[in-house]
Amino acid sequence: MVLLLQYMLLFASVLALVALGGCFSEHSGIINLGLEGIMVVGALGGALVLKYMPVDVPSFITVIVTLVGAIAFGMLYSALLGVAAIHFNADQTLIGTAMNMLATAVSAVIVKAINLSVDSSDVSSVVYYIDNRPDLTVQIGGFEFNWFMLVAVVAVIAAYVVLYKTRFGLRLMACGENPQAANSVGIDVFKMRWAGVLISGMLGGLGGIAYITAGSSWTFENGVAGYGFLALAVMIFGQWKPHRIALAALLFGFFRSLGSVYSGIPLLASMNIPSTVYNLLPYIISLIVLAFSSKNSMAPKAEGIPYDKSTR
Amino acid sequence: MKEKKSFLDRPSVQAVLAALICIVLGVLIGFIVLLLINPSEAFKGICSILKNYFNYPMGKICVKYFGSTLVKTSPLILCALSVCFCYKVGLFNIGAAGQYALGAGVALFCGLSLKLPWFLCVVLSAAAGALSGVLIGVLKAFRNVNEVISGIMLNWISLYCVNMLLAGVKEPTSPYTLKLQGHGNAAILPSLGLDKLFSNDKVTIAIPLSIIIAILVWFVLNKTEFGYELVATGYNKDAAKYAGMKEKKNIIVTLAIGGALAAIGASFFYLSGIAEWEVGQTSVPAMGFNGIAATFLGGLNPIGTIFSSYFIQHITDGAVFLDKTAFPSQIPDLITAIIIYLCGFMGFIRTLLHSKKKGDNR
Numbered sequence: 001m002v003l004l005l006q007y008m009l010l011f012a013s014v015l016a017l018v019a020l021g022g023c024f025s026e027h028s029g030i031i032n033l034g035l036e037g038i039m040v041v042g043a044l045g046g047a048l049v050l051k052y053m054p055v056d057v058p059s060f061i062t063v064i065v066t067l068v069g070a071i072a073f074g075m076l077y078s079a080l081l082g083v084a085a086i087h088f089n090a091d092q093t094l095i096g097t098a099m100n101m102l103a104t105a106v107s108a109v110i111v112k113a114i115n116l117s118v119d120s121s122d123v124s125s126v127v128y129y130i131d132n133r134p135d136l137t138v139q140i141g142g143f144e145f146n147w148f149m150l151v152a153v154v155a156v157i158a159a160y161v162v163l164y165k166t167r168f169g170l171r172l173m174a175c176g177e178n179p180q181a182a183n184s185v186g187i188d189v190f191k192m193r194w195a196g197v198l199i200s201g202m203l204g205g206l207g208g209i210a211y212i213t214a215g216s217s218w219t220f221e222n223g224v225a226g227y228g229f230l231a232l233a234v235m236i237f238g239q240w241k242p243h244r245i246a247l248a249a250l251l252f253g254f255f256r257s258l259g260s261v262y263s264g265i266p267l268l269a270s271m272n273i274p275s276t277v278y279n280l281l282p283y284i285i286s287l288i289v290l291a292f293s294s295k296n297s298m299a300p301k302a303e304g305i306p307y308d309k310s311t312r
Numbered sequence: 313m314k315e316k317k318s319f320l321d322r323p324s325v326q327a328v329l330a331a332l333i334c335i336v337l338g339v340l341i342g343f344i345v346l347l348l349i350n351p352s353e354a355f356k357g358i359c360s361i362l363k364n365y366f367n368y369p370m371g372k373i374c375v376k377y378f379g380s381t382l383v384k385t386s387p388l389i390l391c392a393l394s395v396c397f398c399y400k401v402g403l404f405n406i407g408a409a410g411q412y413a414l415g416a417g418v419a420l421f422c423g424l425s426l427k428l429p430w431f432l433c434v435v436l437s438a439a440a441g442a443l444s445g446v447l448i449g450v451l452k453a454f455r456n457v458n459e460v461i462s463g464i465m466l467n468w469i470s471l472y473c474v475n476m477l478l479a480g481v482k483e484p485t486s487p488y489t490l491k492l493q494g495h496g497n498a499a500i501l502p503s504l505g506l507d508k509l510f511s512n513d514k515v516t517i518a519i520p521l522s523i524i525i526a527i528l529v530w531f532v533l534n535k536t537e538f539g540y541e542l543v544a545t546g547y548n549k550d551a552a553k554y555a556g557m558k559e560k561k562n563i564i565v566t567l568a569i570g571g572a573l574a575a576i577g578a579s580f581f582y583l584s585g586i587a588e589w590e591v592g593q594t595s596v597p598a599m600g601f602n603g604i605a606a607t608f609l610g611g612l613n614p615i616g617t618i619f620s621s622y623f624i625q626h627i628t629d630g631a632v633f634l635d636k637t638a639f640p641s642q643i644p645d646l647i648t649a650i651i652i653y654l655c656g657f658m659g660f661i662r663t664l665l666h667s668k669k670k671g672d673n674r
Contacts, residue, residue, distance in 0.1 A: 033460060080653065084653070084656045084657065088656070088657050088660045089659065089660070090656030090657060090660075093404045093460060094404075094604075094608060094652065094655065094656050095653065095656045097404075097406060097601070097604055097652065098649055098653035098655070098656065099653070101601055101605075101645070101648070101652065102646070102649035102650065102652075102653060104642075104645070105645035105646040105648075105649050106649075108640060108642040108645075109345065109349075109640045109642050109643065109646055112640030112641075112642070113349045113639075113640060116349075116637070116638070116640070120637045121637070123636055123637075123640075123641075125640070125642075221642070222595060223595070225468070225594070226464055226465070226467070226468050229460075229464040229465065230465075232461050233461055233465070236458075236461070274476070276472050276476055280468070280469055280473075283465045283466075283468045283469050284465075284469060286461075286465055287457075287462060287465045287466070287469075290451070290455070290457045290462060290465075291455045291457060292455075294455055294456045294457045295455055295456050297456060
């Protein structure tokens with residue numbers, strides 16, 4: 001049971017972080033379908049920090065530098081979306097898809113190039129960070145607390161405060177609802193949209209590193225198995241609101257964790273359901289959830305539409 | 313001079329020019345990446361990717377591998393047509409990847425387990441793909457679910473289901489499904505002499521068929537009332553509705569056709585016997601995603617996708633000739649992804665070409 005809770009909280013943290021990223025981007029008016037790719041690239045940034053960090057550095061510093069690495073890579077990568085969607089009026093769905101494909105290719109190329117330069121017979125795309133991984137976790141009894149759980153909680157609270165209680169957040173949301181009106185009262189729509197996209201890059205990168213450090217190595221050819229999109233489902237189910245996103249993430253995290261721990265729960269193990277069914281659960285649940293929560297969607301009105309000043 | 317201006321102004325010429333600019337930039341960036349990794353081998357590397365089968369000496373063997381590239385091009389053309397058809401109606405069919413997986417699963421299951429003849433395998437796999445498209449369409453039309461997200465979810469669901477379905481017809485000692493040769497001879501696509509022409513027994517009627525289907529899709533979209541109605545729905549859902557078109561039905565029908573196209577592509581690929589399905593694979597086949605690249609590179613034109621699909625498959629196959637000890641094998645994926653990203657700027661590039669022409673007039 002403790003293990004179930006541990007996995008549930010970890011996967012919920014990943015989904016909450018990435019979904020909040022999507023939430024900021026969409027509130028500013030940009031649909032970020034490239035979250036999957038941002039997760040991969042952010043994960044690469046964090047994983048490389050973990051790999052090269054000397055083991056004797058205090059764990060607090062290792063955690064901080066890893067977070068910074070993931071954030072930096074994620075934000076840098078999200079700029080690809082910013083440039084194309086904000087300044088060149090590109091099709092945001094297309095750009096997001098391209099970013100997802102590019103992320104897997106780029107990170108596999110980078111990791112392979114690093115591995116090849118160390119040992120020319122090593123053609124794998126695996127990064128090992130087993131030495132530094134213990135720094136990310138704290139054992140509390142049988143429960144393995146992961147610092148990313150705290151990061152996710154902080155992110156949810158911060159997102160709520162920023163979106164609803166600050167001038168910046170309200171202006172950001174105005175740009176996603178009615179950019180023409182926002183612009184007419186002197187808000188720089190382009191700047192706000194850049195802020196939304198970069199914040200989504202930051203949170204997406206954090207989600208990526210949180211996702212891959214569930215283990216002690218990661219094969220970068222594989223991407224992140226659709227988690228960026230699951231996070232978007234969480235965001236829609238959470239109706240673009242941080243507190244509801246947190247609850248939605250917990251629900252999805254629960255179903256995901258069942259697949260990892262079902263064999264240890266007597267009731268589930270005795271039902272003899274093939275493991276594939278558990279693997280399928282998060283995707284099936286999200287389809288069902290979407291079918292019931294998309295009808296009265298609270299989506300930002302102007303999302304996905306490039307802002308054209310002349311339409312004011 | 314005057315003639316050249318009107319030539320540049322034609323939309324088809326602009327589409328080709330924009331595609332070529334994307335390709336050149338994509339290859340250039342790929343070359344720079346090779347330079348960064350291993351400067352002394354970079355030029356040789358990019359050449360071997362671009363040459364693909366020309367790396368072999370001219371003659372029979374070269375033609376044989378040309379045939380292999382064509383065999384892999386035909387499913388790509390169909391995936392691209394799937395994405396293209398839906399995009400014309402304003403829908404982004406990222407579910408093509410899952411429908412491709414589904415098509416592969418059904419085609420192989422029908423061929424290996426039920427021993428059905430090839431045309432039934434193709435029809436049944438098309439039906440499975442269409443069903444998946446209908447599901448996405450119903451969710452979109454009646455429940456307002458974004459087709460990209462439901463498509464991605466169905467990609468994973470289809471992948472896992474196909475792995476379960478094909479677990480019964482796999483080799484006992486390897487993760488791959490049984491070879492059609494010997495276990496489902498009736499399901500192998502006929503080649504009508506094409507195998508002799510290419511001295512490659514995997515070359516089948518799939519190649520001419522996929523080109524015919526591309527022309528058919530072009531015809532339906534541009535020359536029929538049905539296609540006109542679909543495209544009108546894509547331009548403006550509400551206007552189409554007020555003009556008496558059933559916009560919900562159109563969405564569902566479009567996605568069903570898109571799903572069927574992608575699934576037919578998979579059946580063309582696997583029923584040619586060129587490859588087996590790897591049971592237990594954990595990533596969705598790249599073919600569907602490459603289809604997105606081919607669609608946009610082909611200027612959203614069904615005929616254009618034939619050429620763009622060939623180009624993408626050409627460089628993907630070229631990766632085989634890359635020195636594995638010097639470069640990662642993902643370089644062509646990288647180039648393809650960069651090309652798709654650049655396709656997002658195509659509108660901008662066309663405006664540039666257009667304004668350049670205007671500038672000449674002044």
